[in-house]
Amino acid sequence: MANESNDPKYTYYEEVYKVFLNTVDSYDFAQMDDDELESVLYGYMDSGRLLFSTYIAKDFMDDDPENKRFNFKMTRVEIALLAQAMKLEWVREHLNSEELMRKAIGDRDFNTVQGYQYLDRLQTMEKQLSREITAQINRLEYSNPELYGEMK
Known part of the structure; x- marks a missing residue:
């Protein structure tokens, strides 16, 4: 995945993916080929970035899928926050599949x-x-002097 010609003015998907993959334990990812893994990771990222729809500092929908990057540079905190949003999407997917399993086999057998x-x-x-992500987005916005000036 690494590309030596990455432009430092942008954040590349792989930077976010690496942080996300370090936060989850899943054998499923190891069993996927590179194309499938990239597709799954992009899906988590694409869904996760919707949490930033009200984030004023940067437009997380502004990306370049062909070059696999965002059209801006994220801070380390923003990368970690987007990776956390990806983890939230991963948790929701597992939660939904567990709930479907419970319904399929019945509550008593599931228990x-x-x-x-x-x-x-x-x-x-x-x-x-979900609470942590919302709180962190709020903290980032209120601490950004470009948006609100110096708060005293």
Whole structure:
């Protein structure tokens, strides 16, 4: 994935993907070929960046898929925050598949195999990530002197 000719004026998808992959444990990713992995990661990123739709400092929808980059440079905090939003999307996907499994095999059988504990952990993680992302976006915006001037 690494490209030696990356322009430092931009943030490349791979920079965000690496941070995201360091936050999740999933054997599914290791089993994918490069094209499939890139497609899945882009899907998480594309969904995750919607959380930034109200973010004033930068337009996270402003990207260049052909060159696999954003048309601006993100700070490390913004990269970490977008990776966290990707993780939220990953958690939601697992949460939905667990809920479908519970419905398919029935509540009693699902509880017997202790799937409910995993489902509870996913629900807790989803709520926590969502709150953290919203709070961090708010902190970033209110601490940006270009947007609001020096707050005293």
